[in-house]
Amino acid sequence: MDKKEDTIFKIKEVGLTGRGGAGFPTGVKWEMVKNQKADKKYIICNGSEGEPGVFKDKYLLEKYPEVVVEGIKASLETIDHSLAYIYLNKEYYKQFNKKLEKLCDGLPIVIFEKKWGYLGGEETAVCEVIEGKRPIVRKKPPFPGESGLWGFPTLVNNVETFYHVGRIKEGNFKNTKFFCVSGDVKKEGVWEFPAEYTIRQVLEETSNFPEFDFFVQAGGGASGEILLPSELDQEICGASSVIVFNKEKTDPYELMRKWAQFFLEENCDKCVPCREGVYRISEMVKAEKLDREFLDEIFFVLENTSFCSLGRGVAVPFRSLINKVL
Amino acid sequence: MDKNKKINLIIDSKQIEADDGKNILEVAKENKISIPTLCYHSDLKNKASCRMCIVEIKGKRGFFTSCSTKAEDGMEIITSSPDLLRARKTNLELLFAQHREECSDCVTSHNCHLLKMAKEMQVKIGRLPDRKTGYPVYEFGPSLIFDSSKCIDCGNCTEMCRKQGINFLEKRQKDTFYQVKPKLEENRDCIYCGQCLVHCPVGAFEAVGEFEQVEEPLKDKTKKVVFQFAPAIRTSIGEEFGLEPGENMFGQLVAAIRKLGVDKVFDTSVAADITTIEEANELIERIKNKGAMPMFTSCCPAWVKYLEFYNPAYLSHLTTVRSPQIILGGLIKTYFVEKEGIDPKNIIVVSVMPCVAKKYEISREEMKVDGLKPVDFVLTTRELARLFYNHKIDFKNLKPEQPDDPLGIATGAGVIYGASGGVMESALRTAYYKITGKELENIEFESVRGMEGIKKAEVDIGGQKVRVAAVNGIANAQKILRELQLDSSTYDYVEVMACPGGCIGGGGQPVPTDKEIRQKRAAGLYKIDKEKKIRLAHQSDIVKSIYKDFLGDEKNVHKLCHTKYFPKKREVEIKE
Numbered sequence: 001m002d003k004k005e006d007t008i009f010k011i012k013e014v015g016l017t018g019r020g021g022a023g024f025p026t027g028v029k030w031e032m033v034k035n036q037k038a039d040k041k042y043i044i045c046n047g048s049e050g051e052p053g054v055f056k057d058k059y060l061l062e063k064y065p066e067v068v069v070e071g072i073k074a075s076l077e078t079i080d081h082s083l084a085y086i087y088l089n090k091e092y093y094k095q096f097n098k099k100l101e102k103l104c105d106g107l108p109i110v111i112f113e114k115k116w117g118y119l120g121g122e123e124t125a126v127c128e129v130i131e132g133k134r135p136i137v138r139k140k141p142p143f144p145g146e147s148g149l150w151g152f153p154t155l156v157n158n159v160e161t162f163y164h165v166g167r168i169k170e171g172n173f174k175n176t177k178f179f180c181v182s183g184d185v186k187k188e189g190v191w192e193f194p195a196e197y198t199i200r201q202v203l204e205e206t207s208n209f210p211e212f213d214f215f216v217q218a219g220g221g222a223s224g225e226i227l228l229p230s231e232l233d234q235e236i237c238g239a240s241s242v243i244v245f246n247k248e249k250t251d252p253y254e255l256m257r258k259w260a261q262f263f264l265e266e267n268c269d270k271c272v273p274c275r276e277g278v279y280r281i282s283e284m285v286k287a288e289k290l291d292r293e294f295l296d297e298i299f300f301v302l303e304n305t306s307f308c309s310l311g312r313g314v315a316v317p318f319r320s321l322i323n324k325v326l
Numbered sequence: 327m328d329k330n331k332k333i334n335l336i337i338d339s340k341q342i343e344a345d346d347g348k349n350i351l352e353v354a355k356e357n358k359i360s361i362p363t364l365c366y367h368s369d370l371k372n373k374a375s376c377r378m379c380i381v382e383i384k385g386k387r388g389f390f391t392s393c394s395t396k397a398e399d400g401m402e403i404i405t406s407s408p409d410l411l412r413a414r415k416t417n418l419e420l421l422f423a424q425h426r427e428e429c430s431d432c433v434t435s436h437n438c439h440l441l442k443m444a445k446e447m448q449v450k451i452g453r454l455p456d457r458k459t460g461y462p463v464y465e466f467g468p469s470l471i472f473d474s475s476k477c478i479d480c481g482n483c484t485e486m487c488r489k490q491g492i493n494f495l496e497k498r499q500k501d502t503f504y505q506v507k508p509k510l511e512e513n514r515d516c517i518y519c520g521q522c523l524v525h526c527p528v529g530a531f532e533a534v535g536e537f538e539q540v541e542e543p544l545k546d547k548t549k550k551v552v553f554q555f556a557p558a559i560r561t562s563i564g565e566e567f568g569l570e571p572g573e574n575m576f577g578q579l580v581a582a583i584r585k586l587g588v589d590k591v592f593d594t595s596v597a598a599d600i601t602t603i604e605e606a607n608e609l610i611e612r613i614k615n616k617g618a619m620p621m622f623t624s625c626c627p628a629w630v631k632y633l634e635f636y637n638p639a640y641l642s643h644l645t646t647v648r649s650p651q652i653i654l655g656g657l658i659k660t661y662f663v664e665k666e667g668i669d670p671k672n673i674i675v676v677s678v679m680p681c682v683a684k685k686y687e688i689s690r691e692e693m694k695v696d697g698l699k700p701v702d703f704v705l706t707t708r709e710l711a712r713l714f715y716n717h718k719i720d721f722k723n724l725k726p727e728q729p730d731d732p733l734g735i736a737t738g739a740g741v742i743y744g745a746s747g748g749v750m751e752s753a754l755r756t757a758y759y760k761i762t763g764k765e766l767e768n769i770e771f772e773s774v775r776g777m778e779g780i781k782k783a784e785v786d787i788g789g790q791k792v793r794v795a796a797v798n799g800i801a802n803a804q805k806i807l808r809e810l811q812l813d814s815s816t817y818d819y820v821e822v823m824a825c826p827g828g829c830i831g832g833g834g835q836p837v838p839t840d841k842e843i844r845q846k847r848a849a850g851l852y853k854i855d856k857e858k859k860i861r862l863a864h865q866s867d868i869v870k871s872i873y874k875d876f877l878g879d880e881k882n883v884h885k886l887c888h889t890k891y892f893p894k895k896r897e898v899e900i901k902e
Contacts, residue, residue, distance in 0.1 A: 301417050
C-alpha cells in the first residue's frame with residue numbers, strides 16, 4: 001500500500017493525540033496493536049464519559065456520529081481480524097443506540113451499554129466491564145495494546161479521537177479540540193477551537209468571561225484543578241472542560257462534598273489510599289473540620305501510592321481549592 | 327523466559343544474584359530483606375492493593391509496589407527512605423482505621439502483622455474512629471465466622487474462595503463501598519474448607535467458638551474427657567509456639583493434652599488405620615462387583631459437602647467409610663467404654679483437627695452411634711494451642727509422652743493421612759496385600775505425594791492396573807469430575823482433599839499457611855512414617871485386636887465404620 005494512504009502514517013503525520021484526557025500519541029497506540037501477533041484483536045470506542053462538566057462526546061455522538069463511525073471503520077481496516085465495541089454509558093446508550101446501530105449496519109461493531117459509573121471509563125476497567133466483571137483497574141503493564149479484552153491486543157480510544165480519525169480519512173482534519181464550558185456562565189455548551197487554545201481564549205470567545213469575582217475548575221468537574229482569574233493563560237490539562245464558579249455565591253465546602261461524594265461513589269475501592277483516603281477526606285469536609293496536617297499526608301499517599309490515575313488525581317482539586325479559595 | 331537465567335541487582339546496597347522472572351518482593355524475601363506487606367500471599371495473584379510494599383528504584387520516578395514489579399538486571403532498589411516511611415505510615419494508619427480491633431480474641435494474636443507494623447512505624451492506632459464499626463458478622467454453618475468489621479478489603483478470601491472453585495464470597499457494593507459478603511443465591515453454599523481464614527492477613531475469619539469456647543469441653547467435671555488428635559496436627563502445632571513448620575511434636579502434644587487434666591489421650595491415626603482397611607475392602611469389592619467407579623475418598627467433610635450440594639449425582643461414588651475422627655469417637659463410646667465399664671453418656675470426646683469443616687462433620691445426624699454423637703467437640707490446631715496458653719502449659723519444653731491404650735499407637739500409614747495422597751497410599755499398601763496375599767516391596771508411592779494439585783498414577787496390583795488420582799483443592803476435583811463426565815472409566819480410585827496440600831494445609835491450621843509451610847508440614851509426616859516400625863495398617867496389632875474383639879461383628883462394622891450421604895440444599899443462612 002502506498003505509505004501516504006496508510007491511516008497510521010496519516011495519524012502520525014498530523015500528530016493526533018488521544019482526546020480522553022491523557023493525550024497519548026494516537027499513531028503509536030494504533031501501531032502497537034497492529035504489530036501484535038494475535039488471532040483476534042479488539043477495538044473499543046470509549047464513550048463512557050462521566051465526569052461532571054464533561055459532555056463533549058455526547059455532543060459529537062449527537063452531531064457527527066457518522067464521522068465517529070468512519071474513524072472506527074478506519075481502525076477496523078487498519079487492524080487485522082478485529083472486532084469493535086462502542087462502549088457507552090447508560091444515558092448515551094439510551095439516546096444513541098438506535099442511530100449508531102443503523103450507521104454500523106453490516107460492520108463488525110457491537111454497541112455496548114456500560115452499567116457502571118465513572119471509573120468504568122478507564123481503559124483497563126473498560127475491558128473488565130465488557131468481560132462482564134465489575135470495573136477494577138488492571139495492573140499495567142501489560143497495556144491493553146498488548147493484552148486487553150479477554151487477553152487480546154485491544155485499541156482503546158475516546159469518541160473524540162475516533163472523530164478526528166474520521167476527519168483525517170475525509171481529508172478534512174483540523175487540529176481542533178472540543179471544549180465544554182459550564183457553571184456560572186451565560187451560555188453553557190460545547191465549542192470547537194484550535195487544540196492549543198488557552199482557558200482565557202475559550203471563555204472570551206464564547207462570551208463567557210465573567211464580570212464578577214470567580215474561579216474556574218479546568219480539566220474535569222471532579223479531578224480538575226482550581227484556577228484563579230490570573231491563571232487562565234494556559235492550556236487545559238486532562239479533559240477539556242472549564243467550569244466557572246461565582247466566588248461569592250459558591251460554598252467551597254459544598255463543592256468539596258460534591259467531589260468527595262463523586263470519588264467515593266466512583267472509585268473501585270481496590271487500593272488503600274484511594275478507598276480509605278477519599279473516605280477520610282469526605283468525613284472532614286462533611287464536618288467542615290479540616291485537619292490540614294493529616295490532609296497533607298492523605299494527599300501524599302494518594303498522589304504517590306494510588307493504583308491508578310483516578311486516585312493519583314484526587315488531591316489536585318481539594319488542594320488547589322483549599323490553598324487558593326478557602 | 328530462560329528459567330536458569332540469573333540477574334544481578336542491588337537492594338539496599340546489598341549485591342544480589344537472583345533467578346530471572348521474580349518480583350522484587352520475592353527476591354528481597356529470599357535475601358532476608360523485609361519489606362512490609364499485608365495483601366501479598368504466595369498462593370494468590372498479586373493484587374497490589376495494600377500499597378505497603380512500595381520501594382524506590384534508582385533512576386525511576388515515583389514508588390513501585392514490590393509485589394507487582396519484576397526484579398530486573400541492574401536494578402538498584404531502595405526499600406527504606408523518609409518518603410517511603412511517610413507513605414507507609416499513612417497507608418497503615420488508614421488501613422488500621424477501617425479495621426475494628428479485637429486483639430484479645432483474634433486468630434492472629436500471636437502473629438499480627440498489623441500490630442507489629444504499627445509498633446515499628448509508631449502509628450497512632452486510635453486517632454481515627456474505625457470506619458467499619460457496626461459492620462455485619464456472618465456465621466457459615468457450625469464452622470466459620472466472618473466478622474466483616476475487621477476486613478481490610480484485600481480480597482485474599484474472595485480470591486481463595488474463587489480459586490477453590492466455590493465462589494461463595496464476593497465483593498458486593500453497599501452504599502459507596504464494595505464489601506466482602508457471602509453470596510445469597512440458593513445455588514451457592516460454603517463448603518467450610520476455611521481457606522478464607524488461613525489466607526486472611528488480619529483475622530477477620532475465625533472458627534466457630536474460636537477462642538471463646540475453647541474451655542467448654544473441660545467444664546463438666548462429672549464426665550470423663552477423652553481427647554483425640556488428627557495426624558496433621560503433630561507437625562504443625564509447634565508453629566504456634568515459635569517452632570519451625572514440620573517439627574514432630576507428637577510426644578509434647580500428648581503430654582500437654584494430659585496436663586489439661588483429661589482422662590485419656592488417643593491418636594486419631596489409629597482410626598485412620600481402620601479407615602484404610604475398610605476403604606481397601608470397599609475398593610476391592612467395588613472392582614469385583616462392578617460398583618460405582620471410580621471410588622472417591624470421603625474423609626474430607628468439605629469435599630463431601632461439596633458433592634452433596636454441588637454435584638449429588640456422584641454421591642454413590644463416595645466410599646461409605648466414615649472419617650477417622652468419627653470412627654475413633656464411635657469406638658470410644660462403644661468398644662472402649664465396654665472395656666472400661668463406663669456409661670457412654672458420661673464420656674466427652676474431643677477431637678483436635680486441622681480443619682473447621684470437622685466441626686460441621688460432627689453435627690451430621692447420621693453419624694450418631696446408639697443415639698450419641700461420636701464426637702462432642704472439635705477444636706482446631708489453633709484452639710488447642712490457645713488452650714495450652716490459657717493453662718500456662720510450657721508446650722515446647724515438656725517431656726514427650728505416649729498416648730493411652732488401647733487406641734494410642736498408629737502405623738505410619740495412619741500418620742500420612744494428613745498429607746494429600748496419604749489416604750490413597752495407605753489404602754493401596756493394604757489393598758495390595760489383600761488382593762495378592764503378599765506385602766509390597768516398596769511401600770512408598772512417590773507419584774501420589776507432593777503439592778501438585780492433581781497427581782495421577784497407575785498402580786500394578788497383582789497384574790491388575792489400578793488407575794488412581796490424588797487431588798487437593800476443590801477446583802482440581804472439579805477438573806477430575808469434568809474428565810469423568812467425558813469418560814467415566816478414566817480412574818478407579820480418586821482421593822480428594824479440599825485444602826491445598828491436604829489436611830496439613832487445612833483451615834484449622836496455624837496462620838500463616840503457604841506452600842513452603844505446607845511442604846514442611848507434609849515432609850514431617852512422611853519422616854514419621856519412614857521411622858515407624860509398622861507402616862501398613864493391616865499389620866497393626868491394635869487394629870487386629872479391635873477387629874477380633876469388636877469389629878468382627880458385621881453389625882458393629884456397619885454402625886461404627888460406614889455412613890450415608892444426602893443431596894443438600896443451602897445450609898448457610900444470611901440475614902441482610
